[in-house]
Amino acid sequence: MIANKPSRVAIIGAGSVGSTAAYACTLQGCASEVLLVDIDEKMRDAQVLDLQDCGFVSDTKVRAGSFADAGAADIIVITAGAKQRPGESRPELVGRNRAILASVLKNMQPIQPDAVLLIVANPVDALTSVAQQLSGLPKNQVLGSGTFLDSERLRAALADRLGVAQTAVHAYVIGEHGDSQVVAWGSATVGNTPLLQLPGMAGVNLPELAVSVRDKAQSIIAAKGATHFGIGTCVASLCAAILNDKRHVRPVSHYIPDLDVCIR
Numbered sequence: 001m002i003a004n005k006p007s008r009v010a011i012i013g014a015g016s017v018g019s020t021a022a023y024a025c026t027l028q029g030c031a032s033e034v035l036l037v038d039i040d041e042k043m044r045d046a047q048v049l050d051l052q053d054c055g056f057v058s059d060t061k062v063r064a065g066s067f068a069d070a071g072a073a074d075i076i077v078i079t080a081g082a083k084q085r086p087g088e089s090r091p092e093l094v095g096r097n098r099a100i101l102a103s104v105l106k107n108m109q110p111i112q113p114d115a116v117l118l119i120v121a122n123p124v125d126a127l128t129s130v131a132q133q134l135s136g137l138p139k140n141q142v143l144g145s146g147t148f149l150d151s152e153r154l155r156a157a158l159a160d161r162l163g164v165a166q167t168a169v170h171a172y173v174i175g176e177h178g179d180s181q182v183v184a185w186g187s188a189t190v191g192n193t194p195l196l197q198l199p200g201m202a203g204v205n206l207p208e209l210a211v212s213v214r215d216k217a218q219s220i221i222a223a224k225g226a227t228h229f230g231i232g233t234c235v236a237s238l239c240a241a242i243l244n245d246k247r248h249v250r251p252v253s254h255y256i257p258d259l260d261v262c263i264r
C-alpha cells in the first residue's frame, strides 16, 4: 500500500477566527494536520489543547507550530491581526495589519514554492495584494477569502425568505469584502429559476436586503465583539477544496490584471 503524503494547513493567528477555522478544519477532516501559530504562545498552546479534545471525531491532528513550520505547509491561512472595534471599518485596520502581515511573511521564509497563501485578516482585499507583493509566491497562489462569507450571508437570507435550502440558492456578492460590495442580482437563481422572477421575491426591497447582508458583521461585532463561525467554516471549505482538488467555484479575492488590484 502506498501512503498518501500528509497534508498540512498552517493557521497564523490562533484567536477567534484562527481557532474556529482550526475547529472547522478538524470537524471536516480537511487535512492530516492543522498547525496553529501565534505570537502569544501560551494562548496558542491552550487553543491546541482545547482543539485536541475534538480528536475522537476526526483524524486531523492539531498541533502548535513555529513560523518555520508554517512556511513548509501546503496551505497557510493568515488570520493574525487586529479586529474591528464596534463602529470601526475594515480599512481602518490596514496600517496595523499590513505591518503584522509583513512580519509574519518574513518570519515564515523560505515559504515552500507550492504553498497556497489564504489571507483572511482585514481589510482582506488590500492585504491579499500586499501578500502577493511580499510573499515571493506566484500571484495565483495567493488568495483572499474575498466575498465568500458575504455570499453565504446573502444565500442564507434568501433561503430563509424563500423557504428553501441555502444550497439551492445560487447568488453572489461581488467586489470588495467591505462597504462597496455589490449583489449580483441579475445572475442569481434558485434551482434554474432566475431569483427575481420568483413570486416570493415580489415586493422585496433589494437595496435594503443588500445593506443588511453588508452590515451583518457590524451587528454581530456590536453585540459580541467578533465574527468567527462563518469565516471559520469558509476557511475550512476552501482548504478542503484546494487540498482535494474539488474544483469548487468560490468568490475569493484574487489579482485582476485590468484593475491591478485583488478583489472578487
Ligand SMILES: NC(=O)C1=CN([C@@H]2O[C@H](COP(=O)(O)OP(=O)(O)OC[C@H]3O[C@@H](n4cnc5c(N)ncnc54)[C@H](O)[C@@H]3O)[C@@H](O)[C@H]2O)C=CC1
Binding pocket: 012, 013, 014, 015, 016, 017, 018, 037, 038, 039, 040, 043, 079, 080, 081, 082, 083, 084, 093, 097, 100, 103, 104, 119, 120, 121, 122, 123, 124, 145, 146, 149, 177, 226, 227, 228, 231
Ligand atoms: N475576511 C473575513 O471575512 C473576516 C476577517 N476577519 C478578520 O480576521 C482577523 C482576526 O480576527 P480575530 O481572530 O477575531 O482576532 P483575535 O484578536 O481574536 O485574534 C488575532 C490573533 O492574531 C495574533 N497575532 C497578532 N499579531 C501576530 C503576529 N505578528 N504573528 C502571529 N500572530 C499574531 C494575536 O495574538 C491573536 O491571537 C481580523 O483582522 C478580522 O477583521 C474576521 C472575520 C471575517
Ligand SMILES: CC(=O)C(=O)O
Binding pocket: 090, 122, 149, 217, 227
Ligand atoms: C469581520 C468581517 O470582516 C466579517 O465578519 O465580515
